[in-house]
Amino acid sequence: MADEFFTPTSPNKSCTARAFAKVNLHLAVGPARPDGFHELVTIFQSLDLADTVRITCAETESDSACTSDDSGLQESNRGYFVAHDSPIHDTFVQGLTVTGQDSESVPTDASNLAWQAVDAVAAALRAEHTKELTLPQVTIAINKNIPVAGGMAGGSADAAAALRAANALFSSYAGVAALDEQVMQKLAAQLGSDVPFCLHGHTALGQGRGEKLHAVPTTGVYHWALVANAQGLSTPHVFSAFDELSDGLRKTDPSPEETAALEAALQAGNTQQVAALLRNDLQATALQIRPDLRKVVQAGYQAGALAGIVSGSGPTCAFLCADEQAARQVAAEVEKKIAGTRGLIASSPAARAELVES
Numbered sequence: 001m002a003d004e005f006f007t008p009t010s011p012n013k014s015c016t017a018r019a020f021a022k023v024n025l026h027l028a029v030g031p032a033r034p035d036g037f038h039e040l041v042t043i044f045q046s047l048d049l050a051d052t053v054r055i056t057c058a059e060t061e062s063d064s065a066c067t068s069d070d071s072g073l074q075e076s077n078r079g080y081f082v083a084h085d086s087p088i089h090d091t092f093v094q095g096l097t098v099t100g101q102d103s104e105s106v107p108t109d110a111s112n113l114a115w116q117a118v119d120a121v122a123a124a125l126r127a128e129h130t131k132e133l134t135l136p137q138v139t140i141a142i143n144k145n146i147p148v149a150g151g152m153a154g155g156s157a158d159a160a161a162a163l164r165a166a167n168a169l170f171s172s173y174a175g176v177a178a179l180d181e182q183v184m185q186k187l188a189a190q191l192g193s194d195v196p197f198c199l200h201g202h203t204a205l206g207q208g209r210g211e212k213l214h215a216v217p218t219t220g221v222y223h224w225a226l227v228a229n230a231q232g233l234s235t236p237h238v239f240s241a242f243d244e245l246s247d248g249l250r251k252t253d254p255s256p257e258e259t260a261a262l263e264a265a266l267q268a269g270n271t272q273q274v275a276a277l278l279r280n281d282l283q284a285t286a287l288q289i290r291p292d293l294r295k296v297v298q299a300g301y302q303a304g305a306l307a308g309i310v311s312g313s314g315p316t317c318a319f320l321c322a323d324e325q326a327a328r329q330v331a332a333e334v335e336k337k338i339a340g341t342r343g344l345i346a347s348s349p350a351a352r353a354e355l356v357e358s
């Protein structure tokens with residue numbers, strides 16, 4: 001698809017992409033591996049709640065084009081920065097801004113995955129073509145709708161959208177073919193465990209640390225009430241607390257029968273069955289760290305949800321509902337009942353990360 005942006009005579013000055021939030025319909029967590037990550041068996045589904053990422057050439061071509069080699073420190077106006085605590089390295093990103101929901105808590109430096117995604121695309125294009133490839137410095141503008149630190153892959157969605165936008169912008173600017181999907185998936189996996197799924201979208205079975213994906217066919221539309229929380233939860237914290245809690249106990253069986261049953265229910269579009277099969281092994285840990293979430297889950301059931309789970313590592317709670325009206329009611333009732341919560345609705349599955357008109 002990126003070939004349509006191969007326009008060497010009039011390169012794009014700006015590209016925008018959007019990527020969607022996810023919910024884990026099934027999340028079985030195995031033991032920690034030597035690299036610290038946990039072996040997962042998960043079924044991801046994308047929700048139609050999206051962040052957008054716009055990437056813009058920072059200045060005119062002559063001011064900002066960066067053709068240097070990777071040999072060391074260059075002048076800062078040619079795109080070389082000291083990124084937080086890390087060693088001095090090059091970047092094509094001149095600045096990053098964030099607007100929208102919870103934007104004040106999103107980092108605006110090189111620790112932001114969207115920033116790293118842009119540089120990863122630049123490095124991969126230069127590896128595929130030539131190290132001397134002329135690329136512009138860029139600015140990144142993220143607009144957030146996905147709750148931050150909410151267990152819905154908001155940061156990963158931003159990285160996936162940044163991968164798409166940077167691939168289109170840089171390849172158009174340099175007049176070369178864009179990176180193909182296989183390379184994009186590889187870059188996504190290097191950025192984070194949920195980034196490959198955000199790139200992929202729809203519904204998928206994830207294995208490994210979540211990056212090995214197989215598409216799961218589905219029918220129908222699923223309606224969700226999502227209850228976000230004013231106070232986020234740290235994913236590493238939840239995983240390490242999970243280890244402590246389950247220490248000495250037999251770790252969760254990956255349960256192929258369970259995922260097979262869920263896949264069959266999704267393929268049949270049977271919402272009731274999907275609701276009955278929702279599973280999240282991190283939920284008990286999230287509820288232990290944040291006992292207040294028990295009330296949220298309870299309130300969702302009382303308001304008429306078919307089923308409710310903590311989404312991923314939390315604290316957002318996701319309630320599967322019979323239809324959109326029921327979802328609206330659950331979201332409104334829980335928000336009204338429990339201080340510090342925000343109810344919203346979404347439907348699933350949504351698309352992969354994609355370019356949008358800017």
Ligand code: C5P
Nearest residue numbers: 036037038040192193194209235236239
């Ligand atoms: O891959 P990502 O950087 O998004 O993961 C964030 C953190 O979540 C990791 O540092 C790790 O603590 C935890 N994690 C894990 N096992 C996974 C995925 C994430 O332990 N499969």
